[in-house]
Amino acid sequence: MKRRPMTGDHDHGTLVIGGNSPIGGIEGKTLPASIAAVIGCVMVCLAAGQSAAQATTEAAATPSANAEPVLTQAFVVGNLWLLVGAMLVFVMHLGFACLEAGLTRARNTVNILFKNISIVAIGTLTYAGVGFSLMYGDDLAAGWFAWSGFGIDPGETGQSPAYNDNYPYFTDFIFQAMFAATAATIVSGAVAERIKLESFLIFSTVFVGLVYPVIGFWKWGEGWLDAAGFYDFAGSTLVHAVGGWGALAGALILGPRLGRFEAGHGRAYHGHSMPLAAIGVFLLWFGWFGFNGGSVLSADPASMSLVFVTTMLGACAGVVGAVSLSWFLFRKPDLSMALNGALAGLVSITAGADSITPGSSIIIGVIGGCVVVVGILSLDRLRIDDPVGAIPVHLICGIWGTAAVGIFSTNEDHTLLAQLLGIAAAAALAFPAALAIFFVLKLTIGLRVSPEAERIGLDIDEHGMEAYSGFQIFNTQ
Amino acid sequence: MKRRPMTGDHDHGTLVIGGNSPIGGIEGKTLPASIAAVIGCVMVCLAAGQSAAQATTEAAATPSANAEPVLTQAFVVGNLWLLVGAMLVFVMHLGFACLEAGLTRARNTVNILFKNISIVAIGTLTYAGVGFSLMYGDDLAAGWFAWSGFGIDPGETGQSPAYNDNYPYFTDFIFQAMFAATAATIVSGAVAERIKLESFLIFSTVFVGLVYPVIGFWKWGEGWLDAAGFYDFAGSTLVHAVGGWGALAGALILGPRLGRFEAGHGRAYHGHSMPLAAIGVFLLWFGWFGFNGGSVLSADPASMSLVFVTTMLGACAGVVGAVSLSWFLFRKPDLSMALNGALAGLVSITAGADSITPGSSIIIGVIGGCVVVVGILSLDRLRIDDPVGAIPVHLICGIWGTAAVGIFSTNEDHTLLAQLLGIAAAAALAFPAALAIFFVLKLTIGLRVSPEAERIGLDIDEHGMEAYSGFQIFNTQ
Amino acid sequence: MKRRPMTGDHDHGTLVIGGNSPIGGIEGKTLPASIAAVIGCVMVCLAAGQSAAQATTEAAATPSANAEPVLTQAFVVGNLWLLVGAMLVFVMHLGFACLEAGLTRARNTVNILFKNISIVAIGTLTYAGVGFSLMYGDDLAAGWFAWSGFGIDPGETGQSPAYNDNYPYFTDFIFQAMFAATAATIVSGAVAERIKLESFLIFSTVFVGLVYPVIGFWKWGEGWLDAAGFYDFAGSTLVHAVGGWGALAGALILGPRLGRFEAGHGRAYHGHSMPLAAIGVFLLWFGWFGFNGGSVLSADPASMSLVFVTTMLGACAGVVGAVSLSWFLFRKPDLSMALNGALAGLVSITAGADSITPGSSIIIGVIGGCVVVVGILSLDRLRIDDPVGAIPVHLICGIWGTAAVGIFSTNEDHTLLAQLLGIAAAAALAFPAALAIFFVLKLTIGLRVSPEAERIGLDIDEHGMEAYSGFQIFNTQ
Amino acid sequence: MRLVIAYIRPEKLPEVKQALFKRDVLKISVSNALGCGDEPTIYEQYRGRTSEVDLHKKVRIEAAVNESFVQNVVDGIVEGAQTGEVGDGKIFVIPLEDCYRIRTGEQGHDAIG
Amino acid sequence: MRLVIAYIRPEKLPEVKQALFKRDVLKISVSNALGCGDEPTIYEQYRGRTSEVDLHKKVRIEAAVNESFVQNVVDGIVEGAQTGEVGDGKIFVIPLEDCYRIRTGEQGHDAIG
Amino acid sequence: MRLVIAYIRPEKLPEVKQALFKRDVLKISVSNALGCGDEPTIYEQYRGRTSEVDLHKKVRIEAAVNESFVQNVVDGIVEGAQTGEVGDGKIFVIPLEDCYRIRTGEQGHDAIG
C-alpha cells in the first residue's frame, strides 16, 4: 500500500514557477522569507508587503471554480476523514506540550510551552515552503531525492479527484504538514530544561525542513526504501524514530541537566504536574487515532476499523506492559511509567497498524510497554538525561514497532530484512544529520544556557516570565 | 430501534475456536492471560512469547483482503461516524480523570490519574477478551445470557456490509469497548481517596468484564429486556446507572473518608483544582456527542441532528437547573454544582436522546440539574461520602433519564412500565453484584487503605510520588 | 456564497405557532421562561411542569418518521461534517475558559469558569428561544430584521434534503447555536476580574439573544448587508468583531482593575497559569477547524481543504508575526504574545478563509500577529484594561481580517468598499447596543464588584470558593 | 510578652485551633513548612529512581501572647496536636520585646490581643 | 540588634516595601501566611456545605536591623500597611543575639545590612 | 538554648542539610520565602510591560539548638550555602527561652533534640 498514490498526472514543478494557476499557490520566495523573518526577527512587513502585491495580481479565479468534475464517494468521504485526521494530529501537539511541561520542573514551563507552539508554527510554514516538495516532489535522483520547487501549488487538477481518488491536493498537504512538525516536537522533550531557545528553533526548522522530508521521501514518496520493500504504515520509523534520533543526538551533545547525575547515584528531578502530564498522554492517544487512522489515506471501513482496533489495543497493552514491569521492578505503581507505556504501545503499533491482527497488536504493545521501562532505566544508567522519556518512547519503541511488522504482519510482502534496512537507513541519515546541526549550533551561537539560567529556570532567564505567578513553589530540586 | 442490528448471518462462536479466519482474531487464551499479568504482575513476556508463535502461524491473509464487495454510502459514512464517535467516547475518559482529580484533594491526584488510565487499558482488554462476547454473543439462555467464545473475531464477512449495513465488525467492537470502560470509571469517582489500588483494579476488571456486559446483553444484545419493550438509547441505565450502582456499593462498603462526617456536622473536603474539574466536564460534554450521537449507529442525518440538539439542550438545561436551585438554596453560585448540573443533564438525556422533542429535552435537563443538587445534599445527610458526586449524577439522573423516556418519548412503543422494569432489572443485578465483589475483596486483600495512608495521601503512600512536586500545598483538610 | 442556502421552501413562522408538527419543537413560552428562571432563580419546576404536559400531548410521531425521501451523498456527508464542526466549535468554549482563567489571577478563576459554563448554557438556550429565529427567520423589514416566532421547529420537511441540500434543520440550528455563545464569551475575557456575575450573565443573554442575531441576519440571513456585497465567510466581523465591540464597551464602562494603572506607569497583573492559557489557545485553534471548516456548510472537498490550509497557515503566520515583533520590541520571547498571535492569525483569516490563496493567508496572518502586539501596547497606553487581550484579538484582528478580504480575495465580487461597509455596520449596532446594555445594568443592579471583593478575589466574594484549595498562593498583585 | 512558635502535623491544625480557642487564644498565624526530625524517611519513586525524602509536611503556628498566657498556649497545642507517634512536633518559646497593632498604632501589652 | 516580624495584608506588600525603602530598610524577607484574628469569618461554600474559614491570607515580613533602626521599620510598616480596618496586622520585635552574612562569614552588626 | 534562622538559596538546601547532618544537627524546619537584598533586580516581561522583581526565591531554615551547638549550625549552613556571590543569605541567632516536645510533653534542653 502506497502512502500517497497519485492517480492524476499532476505536474508539480512547473506550475509554481509559472504562478498563473487558478488556485493561487505560494510564490517561491514568499514563504522562506517569512520564516527567515521569524528566526532573525526581521523584515516581516517588508516581505508581506511585497508578496501582497503579487498575491492580488494572481487572484483571478475563485478557488473552487472548476474543481468539481464528479464527486465520488471515496473522494468526498476520504477527504472528510483525512481532514478530521489532520485536526487530530494537530491536537497531538497540545498533547506533547502538556506532557513535556508536566514531566519537567515548574521553572521551565513557559519555555517548553513557547517551544511547542513555535514548532507548530515554524514547522508547518517550513513544510509548506520546502518540506512537502522535498517529500512528495518529483524524483530527481533514483529515489534518493525529490524536489518540485518552493511552496505548495495544487495546479489545475489538484483539487479534483484527478489528483487522487481519495482526497484533493490541499488535504494531502495539510495532513502531511501536521505530521512533519511532530518530528521536531519529539526532540523538544529530550533537550528540555537546558537548551537555548534560539538554537532549538533553528534546529527544528532545519530538521523538519530538510532531514525529515528527505527520509520521508525514501518511503512515502515512493523512493528507494519503498522499492526495497520496507513498510512503515504511519511512521514508527519515518516520524518517531527520526524524531527519536534527533532527541538522542540532542541529549548526547547537551549533556545532562545540572546535578542530575552528580553526588554519586544522581537525583531524580520530579515533573511538576502529573495532571498536566496525564492530559498530555490522553490527548496524544486521542490524536493517534487520526495519526494512524488517517494514514489509511481513505475512509475504507475495513482498514479504518482494523487500524482503530489495533491502535487502541496496542496502547492499552502498552500500559499493561509498562505498569506490570515497573510495578514488579520498583514495587510501586509508577504513574509516569503508565503514561509512557501508553505512548510506547502507540509508537510500537504505528508501523503495522493496518497489517497485523488485533492479537498481535496486544503482543506488540505489551512488549513496547516493557521496552520503554527498560529503556528509561538503561538511559539513566548510561547517564543520558532525557527528562520526558522521548528516546525510549519514540526511538526505541519506534524501532521495535518497525521490526515487529517484519514479525507479525499478515502481509507476506513484509519481511524483517526490509524492515531492518529501513530502520538502518533512517538512522544513517537522521542521527548524523541531527548531530551535525546541533554541533554547528554549539560552535556558533551556543547550544546550552548558562548554569545560572538553569538554576533560576529558563522561564525567568529567557522569557522573564513565570508559569505560575503567585504560586509558592520550592525551587530546591 | 435495535442497538446492534445484525444483518449478516454472522456465526460468531465457531470461528474463534477454529482460529483459521482470514482476519486474525485473538486466541482465547492470549487475552485473559495478559490481563492476569496486569493484576498479578506476572509472566507478561511468557504469555507474549507463547502467543506470538500462534499469531504468526495464522497470519496468512491480508486484513482487508476480501472485505469490499460493494461499499454503500451507509456503510462508509456510518463507519466513519462510529469511529469518530468511538474516539469521542475515548476522550470522556480524560474528562473523567480531570473531573475526579479536580474535585478531590491534591494528595490523591496521582492515584486517581493512575486508576483512570489503568481502567481504560484493563477495561478495553477485558472487553475484548470476554465482554464483547458476553454482550453481543449468541443467546444461550432465552435472552438472559450470551456467549460466543473468548476474544474478538470478525469472521469471513465481518468487515463487509454483510455484517451490518452501517459499519463493520471491528467498528462495532471498538465503539462498544469504549463504552464499557466508562462504567468502571464512574465507580472510580465515588470510591476515590480511600480505596486500595489493587482492589479497585480487580473490581473494575470483574465489573467491566462480567457485570456490565451481561446487563448490556439484556437490552442492546436483544435479550429479554429488549423483548420486554425497555428502551435505553445510549445508556442512561445500561451504562450510567450500572456504573452508579457500583459507585453506591463502593461508597457504602468503604464508608466515608476519614473525618468527613466527624465533629458534629462534618466538613467539606474541597477539590483541589477547579480548572481541572471544569476541563473534565467540558471534555465529557464534548465526548458525549460521540456517546449519544454515535449511538444512532448510523450517519442518518435526521436522527443524528436530533440527537445533537437534544443532547446539547439537555446539558444546557442541566446547568440552568442546577445553578438555579443551588443559587436559590445556598445564596451563592456554586461552580461545582454547575459542573455537576451539566453532567446531570447529559446523563438524563441519554436514554431518550433520539426519541424526544427538543422542548422535552430542556425539561428533562432542568429536572436532572435539580435532581443532582438534591441528590448531593441527600447523600450528605445520609452520610454517604461520594467525593465527586458520581452517585447523584450517574445513578440518580440515570434513573430519572430512563424513566423520562416513558414520559416524554414521541414513540408510542415506549412505556413508563417497561422503563421501570429496565431500571429495576439493572439495579437487581448491578447493585448486588458490585456489593458482592467489593465484599469479597474486603475479606481477602482488603478494600481500604490505612488511616495513616489516607492522612498523608495515597500518592505518597501507594505510589511514592507527588502530583505537584515543589508546590506548597496545605495538607490540613 | 450564501451562509445558509435554503433550497426547500421551508415555512418557518407558521409551524411554530401551530405546534402540531411531527417533530416536537419548543413551545414559544417554554424557553424564555427557563432562562428567566436562571437569572431570577425562580420557578424552574413550575415552567417545567407546565410544558411537560404540552410536550407529551404533541408527542405523536417518531422523530425520524418521514424524513427520508432519498439520502443524497451531499446531505449525509455534509450533515456529518457540520455536526462534527459544531462539536469543534463547542470545544472552543473550553478553550476560552482555559485561556481566560490562565491569563488572570488565581483568585478569580472560579468566577471565570462559572461565567464560561453559564454562557454556553444560557447562550444556547437563548439562541434556541429567540436567536435562531431573529437570525435566520423570515425577513420582515427589507433585510434589516427577521422573525419567525419563538423556539425552533423543523416543520414537515426540515429534517429532509428538502430543507437544504447539505444538512437538515436541526444540524443548521446546532451549528449556528454553537457560534452564537462565542460572541458573549469574547466579552467575558475583557471584563474579567471585576464585573458582577449577575450583570454579566444578563448582558450575555441580551447580547447573544438580540444583538448578535440581528447583525448576523444582515449578512448570513441574507439581509441588506449580504445584498450590499459584504463578505464574511465564518465571522471575523459577525462573530469576532461583534464580540470585540462588546468587550470594548465593557472595558470602557467598567474601567481598569484596581491598581492596574496606578502608581505612575502602572503594573502588569500576571496571569496565574501559563499551561492553562496554552491549553486554551491550542483548543481554540483545534476548534477553529470546525469554526472555519464547518462554515463551508457542506463537505465539498475542494473548499474544505482550502479552508483548512488557509486557517492553519494563517494561525502559524500569526504566531510568527506576534513572536517576531514582540521579541524585537521587548528583547524577550513573550509566551503570552505567541498565544495571542495564534488567535490573531485565526481571527484574521476567518473572514476570507475560503476565498484567498494560501500565500495570502500567510500575509494576512503575519500582519494579524503584528497587529495584536501593537493593539495590546496601544490599549495599555490608552489605559483600557483588557486582561486577556480580547479587544486586540477579536475586535482589531476581526476588522483587519474582514478588510483583508477586500484586498486579497480571489473572488472579484469582494470589494474593499463593501467590506468596510460591513465593518461599519456591525460597529454601528454592536458597540452602542453593548454600551447601552452595560449602562442600564450599571444604573440598576450595578456593574462592578466592590473594591474589597476585587482585593480578596471574586472567587471568595461571589462564590465562596477557592479555585486551588490548599495551594499557597501569594495574593500580593 | 512571648512569641510561641510550634510545628505540628498538618492534619492536626483544626484540633489545635479548637484547643487554643477554648483557652481564649484567638489570634494566631499559620504557615506551611517542611520538617526534618526523627520520622522515618519516605521513599519517593520517579521513573525508576528512588529518592529519600526526609522533609515531612508540617504546619508552623505563631502566637504572640502575654507571659501569663504562655502555659495556656502550650497546653492547647499539646492537647490538639499530640498523637504519641514520632513526628508530633515541637513548641518554642521566645522572648518578645515589643508589639504593635498596625491598625491603631497601639504598642505593648494592649496590642497583643 | 532586633528581628522585626510583621503580618500584613497581602495586597499591601508593595506599599510596605516602598515605605521601608524610603527609610533605608532595604533588606527584608517575605513569606506567605494565614492569620486568625478579629476579622469576620469568611463562609466558603462547597457542594452545599458551608465551611467557616477564619484563616485569612496574610504576608509575613521579617527584617533584622540594628536597634537604632527599629522605629524606622515599625513606622514604615505602619505607614504602608495601615487601612484602619480590622485585619491590618501586627508587628513583633524580638531580640536578635547574633547575625552572620553567609557570603563573607561576617558577624554581628556589620552583617545585618 | 537558641533558635537559629537562616535564609539561603533554594538550590543549596541539599548541601546545607548534608553539612548540618555531618555536624549532628538532625532536626530542622524549612519553609519557602522571598528575599529582598543586594541581588540585582530581575526584570519580568508580561504582555509588553516590564515589572521589576526584587524579591528573590529563598529558603528559610529554622533550627532550635542548645548553646553549645550554635557554632556547629552556623558553620554547617555557611559551608553548605556559600557561593561567594551576592545573595547567599543570612543567619540570625535568637535566644530561645523554652522548648517542648509535643509527643511527650518534655520541656527544656531534653526536648530540643
Ligand SMILES: Nc1ncnc2c1ncn2[C@@H]1O[C@H](COP(=O)(O)OP(=O)(O)O)[C@@H](O)[C@H]1O
Ligand atoms: N530542633 C528543632 N529545630 C527546628 N525544628 C524542629 C526541631 N526539632 C523538631 N522540629 C520540628 O518538629 C517536627 C517533629 O519533630 P520530630 O523530632 O520528628 O518529632 P518528635 O518530637 O515526636 O520526636 C520536625 O519535623 C521539625 O519540623
Ligand SMILES: Nc1ncnc2c1ncn2[C@@H]1O[C@H](COP(=O)(O)OP(=O)(O)O)[C@@H](O)[C@H]1O
Ligand atoms: N497575637 C498574635 N499572634 C500571632 N499573630 C497575630 C496575633 N495577633 C494578630 N496576628 C496576626 O495579625 C493579623 C491581623 O490581626 P487582627 O487582630 O485581625 O487585626 P487588628 O490588629 O487590625 O485587630 C492576624 O490575621 C494574624 O495573622
Ligand SMILES: Nc1ncnc2c1ncn2[C@@H]1O[C@H](COP(=O)(O)OP(=O)(O)O)[C@@H](O)[C@H]1O
Ligand atoms: N536584614 C535582613 N533581614 C531579613 N532578611 C535579610 C536581611 N538581610 C538579608 N536577608 C535575606 O538574605 C537574602 C540575601 O541577602 P543579600 O543581602 O542579597 O545577600 P548577601 O548577604 O550575600 O549580600 C535576602 O534575599 C533576604 O532574604
